[in-house]
Amino acid sequence: MAERAEEERVPLRCDVPLKQLNRIAKRAPVDIDFQDLTYSIRDSYTGKGWRHLLKSINGSFRSGELTAIMGPSGAGKSTLLNILAGYVTAGVKGSIRAEGRPRDLTTFKKLSAYIMQDDIVQPRLTVCEAVMFAARLKLGSEIQKSEKHEVVEEVIQLLGLEKCMNTRTEYLSGGQRKRLTVALELVNNPPVIFLDEPTTGLDNVAIKQCIELLHKITKHGRTVICTIHQPPASLFHYFDQVYVLAQGYCVFNGSPSQLVPFLSKASLPCPPTYTPADYIIELVQSQTDNITALSNTIQNGKINLIEKKKEETIICTKTAGIFEIQQDYTQTVTKNYDVFPISIWMQLVILLHRNFLQLKRNHSNIYIQFFHHLASGLLVGSIFFALGNDGSQTLSVFKYILSVNVFFMYTYVMVPVLTFPLEVRLMKREYFNRWYSLKAYYMCFTLSALPLMTVLSIMFLIIVYLLSSQPMDLDRFIWFSTLALAVGFCSQGLGYVIGSTFNITNGSVVGSSALAPLLALACYGMGYRSTIEPVMKVIMGLSYLRYGVVGLTITIFANREPMDCDEYYCHYRDPDLLLRDMGMLDENRPIQLYALIAFTIFFRILAYCTLKFQLTSELKNQIVYLAAKIVRQKD
Incomplete structure (x- = not known):
């Protein structure tokens, strides 16, 4: 604890010039203006009408300044930040300009970084490794590896993370993790940085360090905009501009030092016993009259009571060497950055490197999966021990086939359902900030899961195959393993569909509920021979597990000599008789494999589309907005 406290008080380096970063990734400063900004959503309580979260507000945020968007809960702080960052577009009216020009969202996203409230970072990586992976993904391939290392060192030094460079991210304190999230987005020198509630969950020391950090970053010419509920009085002066919202209106816009005179002008003077930040929040807390008075006085943000920049700030940013005089901020995005700094194949290589490194260090996950497959293999093999060639236990062998299918279905559906939602939360930040393409x-996560899954599955299959004394035929075992793995890959795809659509709680319910009918359809009609209704045959074909059951049954029983029988009569001593009664005598083994492959491809494509929908909030919001608009027109 003492070491962590000592690390938490590492002084931030405000004098770091970032020579390498500014040389490699040149960016012109970007100012942001917005006029008559309105945002409306469908009223979810009544189902009718619209709620106006932002009401024709105005404002301008300048480069080289730290701006705090303040207000009570529900005032519209995060909404405004999401709109300015381009995270929300549907339902927005008004104009947003960057460097005096209408904001081109595609270009703007390449020049900005959005650091969300959840400071989740890639686990099982050191601080240096995490920042280096970010640099490899966000800086162009034309930049040498040594230069990227220099950029990483500069950013780590600026943020005061030197002493925890080799510390794994899961062992960082809250303040260190916040600084790391900033470092990850700083490696490509974005001129605009948005932060949603960066001080949430931090103690007073960490809050002070966080705000100091943001203040120092602005001295390198960046536009830093953050939401904050109520900053400590001792740190209020660190902000260059404060933008206060209440019920969707702007009630103050200007420097912290101008807040007290402004309140006096609005006939709401601040008592000496109050701090100005606390007092204005208390004034607008459900006080409609005060909100109207303050909003009228500031003209809903059109008036900006900000002091002139201090001369030393201008000198500091100029000496940093980052102000390239350009007529159009869009010129800062080179042709190489039209899509992503590096090709999709280079992204795949880097992401695979990162995933395999994390997988190798995730010992608990490897041990759990290993012992799960080992214990399950021994259990299934023991239950059906030495029954593979016993003609009196042919139906028990069929139950053994069902058990193998159920193992692969439940194991590889439920693992993604329980783990993938957390992965999506982390990916959401990286994807929005254009680290890599979704493809x-x-x-990457499809390929990185294959090696361990294949090895452990083969181990399970060898155990259950040998213990149950199945035919010692290499071709038969290869088909048995291939079909079982196909069931596993197909199940994993279904797990990704559920995991990318629902959270862990809902996904667990949906996953288990979806598997029950799939298993029922897989077993339906066993013993009916070929008398199953045509409609039911179509419905049964919707269960991918059916193809696994049929495929494995054919593999075990087809083309075999009569089985051993130590009793007076063994009805299913001839395996073909069982296949006939099960309606599988005319089934083709390759067809079952092709069907499983088709289901696997379908689930993978569906999971990709679902993930795309979840990650592209703009598309999701537009669909909801258009649907609500149609309903409004009908009303």
Whole structure:
């Protein structure tokens, strides 16, 4: 604890010039203006009408300044930040300009970084490794590896993370994790940085360090905009501009030092016993008259009571060497950055490197999966021990086939359902800040899961195959393993669909509920021979597990000599008789494999589309907005 406290008080380096970063990733400063900004959503309580969260507000946020968007809960702080960052677009009216020009969202996203409230970072990486992976993804391939290392060192030094460079991210304190999230977005020198509640969950020391950090970053010419509920009085002066919201209106816009005179002008003087930040929040807390008075006085943000920049700030930012005089801020995005700084294949290589490094260090996960497959293999093998060639236990062998299918179905559906939602939360930040394309990431987590899954599955299959004394035929075992793995890959795809759609709690319910009918359809009609209704055959075909059951049954029983029988009569001593009664005598083994492959491809494509919908909040918001608009027109 003492070491953590000592690390938490590492002084921030405000004098770091960032020479390498500014040389490699040149960015012109970007000012942001907005006029008559309105945002409306459908009223979820009544189902009718619209709620106006922002009401024709105005404002301007300048480069080289730290701006705090303040207000009570529900005032519209995060809404305004999401709109300015481009995270929300549907339902927005008014104009937003960057460097005096209408904001081009595609270009703007390449020049800005959005640090969300949840400071979740990639686990099982050191601070240095995490920042280096960010640099490799966000800086162009034309930049040498040594130069990227220099950039990483500069950023880590600026944020005071030197002493925890080799500390794994899961062992960082709250303040260190906040600084790391900033460092990850700083490596490509974005001129605009948005932060949603950066001080949430921090103690007083960490809050002071966080705000000091943001204040120092602005001295390198960046536009830093953050939401904050109520800053400590001792740190209020660190902000260059304060933008206060209440019930969707702007009630103050200007420097902290101008807040007291402004309140006096609005005939709401601040008592000497109050701090100005606390007093204005108390004034607008459900006080409609006060909100109207303050909003009228500031003209809903059109008036900006900000002091002139201090001369030393201008000198400091100029000496940093980052102000490239350009007529159009869009010129700061080079042709190489039209899509992503590096190709999709390079993204895949880097992401695979990161995933395999984390997988190798995740010992608990490897041990749990290993012992799960080992224990399950021994259990299933023991239950059906030495029954593989016993003609009196042919139906028990069929139950053994069902058990193998159920193992692969439940194991590889439920693991993504329980783990993937957390992965999506982390990916959401990286994807929005354009670290990589969704295609590269989707290929990465698909490929990175295959080696361990394949090895452990083969181990399970060898155990259950040998213990149950199945035919010692290499071709038969290869088909048995291939079909079982196909069931596993198909189940994993279904797990990704559920995991990308629901949170862990809802996904657990949906996952288990979806598997029950799939299992019922897989077993339906066993013993009916070929008398199953045509409609039911179509419905049964919707269960991918059915193809696994049929495929494994054919693999075990087809083309075999009569089984051993130590009793007076063994009805299913001839395996073909069982296949006939099960209606599988005319089934084709490759067809079952092709069907499983088709289901796997379908689930993977569906999971990708679902993930795309979840990550692209703009598309999701537009669909909801358009649907609500249609309903409003009908009303």
